[in-house]
Amino acid sequence: MKPAHNLIALPNGMSIADLLPAFRGVKYEVRIGTPNRECAGCGKPFTSARKRHEMRLYEVTDFPLVFSLYVCRHCRDLCRRGGDAREGILAAVQSTFAGWGNER
Numbered sequence: 336m337k338p339a340h341n342l343i344a345l346p347n348g349m350s351i352a353d354l355l356p357a358f359r360g361v362k363y364e365v366r367i368g369t370p371n372r373e374c375a376g377c378g379k380p381f382t383s384a385r386k387r388h389e390m391r392l393y394e395v396t397d398f399p400l401v402f403s404l405y406v407c408r409h410c411r412d413l414c415r416r417g418g419d420a421r422e423g424i425l426a427a428v429q430s431t432f433a434g435w436g437n438e439r
Contacts, residue, residue, distance in 0.1 A: 376410030
């Protein structure tokens with residue numbers, strides 16, 4: 336079955352610099368924008384009980400570009416568990432990511 340997203344996980348023991356040559360030698364990063372207020376997986380707002388957990392997406396370009404977004408612990412745990420739950424969360428995250436800038 337073809338996944339509903341085009342995100343991949345880094346193989347164990349591999350860094351992003353091993354996979355994408357543009358990231359070799361990068362020591363610093365500049366963060367632009369504000370953190371998302373709702374979980375990128377389920378869309379529920381973050382609260383004192385629903386904490387944010389960072390998820391980083393790496394763009395394949397000629398220069399290093401990382402998109403950082405946040406998911407709740409439940410969505411993070413589903414991703415870590417794997418299987419269909421992981422595929423669903425990653426599809427939701429990609430959909431959220433693709434929709435940024437299209438809000439009215």
